[in-house]
Amino acid sequence: QLQLQESGPGLVKPSEALSLTCSVSGASISSGSYYWVWIRQPPGKGLEWIGSIFYSGSTYYNPSLKSRVTISIDTSKNHFSLKLSSVTAADTAVYYCARLTYAVAKRWFDPWGQGTLVTVSS
Amino acid sequence: QTVVTQEPSFSVSPGGTVTLTCGLSSGSVSTNYYPGWYQQTPGQAPRTLIYNTNTRSSGVPDRFSGSILGNKAALTITGAQADDESDYYCALYMGSGSWVFGGGTKVTVL
Numbered sequence: 075q076l077q078l079q080e081s082g083p084g085l086v087k088p089s090e091a092l093s094l095t096c097s098v099s100g101a102s103i104s105s106g107s108y109y110w111v112w113i114r115q116p117p118g119k120g121l122e123w124i125g126s127i128f129y130s131g132s133t134y135y136n137p138s139l140k141s142r143v144t145i146s147i148d149t150s151k152n153h154f155s156l157k158l159s160s161v162t163a164a165d166t167a168v169y170y171c172a173r174l175t176y177a178v179a180k181r182w183f184d185p186w187g188q189g190t191l192v193t194v195s196s
Numbered sequence: 197q198t199v200v201t202q203e204p205s206f207s208v209s210p211g212g213t214v215t216l217t218c219g220l221s222s223g224s225v226s227t228n229y230y231p232g233w234y235q236q237t238p239g240q241a242p243r244t245l246i247y248n249t250n251t252r253s254s255g256v257p258d259r260f261s262g263s264i265l266g267n268k269a270a271l272t273i274t275g276a277q278a279d280d281e282s283d284y285y286c287a288l289y290m291g292s293g294s295w296v297f298g299g300g301t302k303v304t305v306l
Contacts, residue, residue, distance in 0.1 A: 113297075121234070121242065121285050123295040134293025137197070170241060181230040181289055182247030189241050 076100040078171050078187035086165075086194050092158040096171030096187060103152045104129040109174040111183065112145060112156045114167040122167075126174055127154055161194045168192075198222060200288055202298035208276045208305055216301045217268040218286030224267035229288040231269035233262060236283045236300075245284075246271060273303070281305045 082094035096110070103110065112124040125135040127145045135143050139158070147154040158165060168189040175182050199221035208214040218231055225231060227249045234242040244253040246262035249269060259275045269288070273280055286298040 109293075111295075120300045121287075121297040123287070123297060126293060126295075136294070175247075180248055182232045182244060182253075183234070183242075183287065184244040184247070184253060186241045186244075 076173065076185055078173065078185060080169060080171050080187045080190040082190060082192070084191060084193060086161055086192060087196050088162055088194055089160055092156070092161050092165060092192055092194070094156045094169055094171075094190065094192070095153050096155070097151075097153045098173075099152070102149075103147065103154065104149045107175060107177045109134075109176050110147065110154045111172050111174045113170045113172060113183070113186075115170070115189075116164070116167040121170075124156065124158075124169075163194050166192065166194045198290060198296065200286065200296045200298040202284075202286060202301045204299070205302045205304070208273070208280075208303065210276060210278060210305055212276050213272065213274045214276060214303065215265070216271045216273075216284055216286075216303070217265065218270070218288065218298050219268040220288070225269045225288065226264065229269070229290070231262065231264075232287045233260075233269075233271045234285045234287065236285065237281075242285065276303075276305050278305050 077099045079097045086092045109126040111126040125145045127133045142159045144157040170189045172183045172186040201219045233246040236242045250262040261272045263270050283300045285300045
């Protein structure tokens with residue numbers, strides 16, 4: 075059964091970089107037809123797509139975050155990562171990783187990781 | 197940037213039917229947007245309910261159904277149960293690898 079698990083610091087100082095890793099178990103991250111994505115949710119607010127990465131390293135980013143976001147993938151470790159630079163309190167959120175099925179006439183997010191809360195504070 | 201619109205809240209009686217919608221600030225939603233619906237209870241990760249407009253995810257009860265109604269995607273809950281009380285989010289594919297979520301609808305069953 076495919077499972078995703080986020081990990082990383084729960085507290086980041088303003089102006090520093092946020093770094094998270096999503097470990098994938100139960101399937102190879104190099105499987106075709108899938109992208110691997112990061113989604114976040116500020117406390118009490120809705121979901122926001124951050125970006126997606128294919129096993130080849132091809133990426134798509136949310137235009138509102140593009141200047142600060144880098145998503146990378148390590149197929150040897152079966153995990154992918156998120157780096158968000160120059161964080162502010164507005165970046166405080168639960169960060170989720172998920173798999174995006176991306177096939178002909180089929181696109182959806184599933185499964186999701188359990189999420190990890192990152193707080194930006196000095 | 198295009199905004200995806202959802203009703204902020206809905207109330208439904210147990211056993212009743214409710215239809216949530218997912219629209220665009222400009223234009224109409226079609227199957228080309230691959231509308232998906234995600235259910236979230238407090239403190240939990242989202243759960244996939246519906247994808248590709250009307251395909252139920254594995255294990256999702258058939259009281260949940262998806263469709264296109266007019267110029268919006270829709271999620272209908274038929275025979276609502278107490279544990280359907282959740283937040284529901286739609287997601288639309290905007291092309292060029294980009295996705296946008298709606299602001300979510302809080303459904304209360306009472």
